[in-house]
Amino acid sequence: MAKQELIKATKNLRNINGIPKPSPDMAFQAFKMLADAHHEYKMTVQIETTKREAINAWRDVNVGKIEQQTEFLKAYLAETFKERRHSIDEMFERLDKGIEAGNMDLVNMAMESITTIVKSSPLKEAEKIIQALNDPNIEKIEF
Template identity: 45%
Template sequence: MRKILQGADAVSNVVKSFDNLVDAWRLCETTKAIETSKRTQITAARDVQVKMIEENAAVLKLYLGGVFAERRHVIDGMFARLDRGLDSGNMELASEAINAIINVTQSSPLAGARELIADIRNPSVKHIEI
C-alpha cells in the first residue's frame, strides 16, 4: 500500500512539474508576444520620427536657400547703389546704401529659421508660408 501511495505522490509531482512547465511556457509566449508588439510600436514610432526629421530638414533647407538667395540679391543691389553713389559723388545715396547693407546684415536668417521650426512643431499652426 505504501508503494502505491509513493507512486501516486510521484505521479502527482510529475503532473505538478508538467503543469509548472506548461505555465512557464505560456508566460514565456505571452511575454514574447507583448515584447514583439512593443518592438513593432517602437520601430513604427522611430520611422515616423525619422520621416518628420527628413521633412523638416527639407523645409528648413528650402527656407534657408530662399532667404540667403534673397539676402544676396538685396545686398548686391545695395552695393550697386553704393558704387553709383560713390562714382557720382552722391554721398546721400552712398550713405543710404551703407545703412541698408547694415540693416540687412544685422538681421539673422537663423532667427527666422528658429521661428519656422517653432511653427513646424506647433500643432495649432495650420499653414506656413515660405
C-alpha cells in the same frame, strides 16, 4: 573499508522519511507548471514583440519628420541667402551709383540698407521656423 562506508551511506539515504514518493498527481502538477511557464513565455514574447514594433513605428515616423524638416530648412535657408545676396548686390550697385554721382543721400541710404540686411540673421529666423515646425497648432508655414 571504503566499500563498507559506501554501503552504509546508501542505506542511510534509503531511510530518509522526508522525501515523498512520486505520484501521478505530482507528475501532473509538474507538467502544469511547465505548461504555465511556457504560456507566460509566449505572452512575454508577444508583448515584447508588440513593444518593439511600436518603437520601430515611432522611430520611422520621427525619422521621416526630421527628414522633412531638414529638407524644408535647407530650402528656406537657400532661398533666404539667395534673397539676401540679391538685395545686398542691389544695394552695392546703388552705393556705387551714389559715389559716382556724388549723391550722399543715396550713399547713406545704401549703406543703411546694407547694414540692416547684414544685421539680421537668417539663422534666428530658422530657429523660429524650427519651433513652428514642432508646434502642432501651426497649420502652415510660408517664406
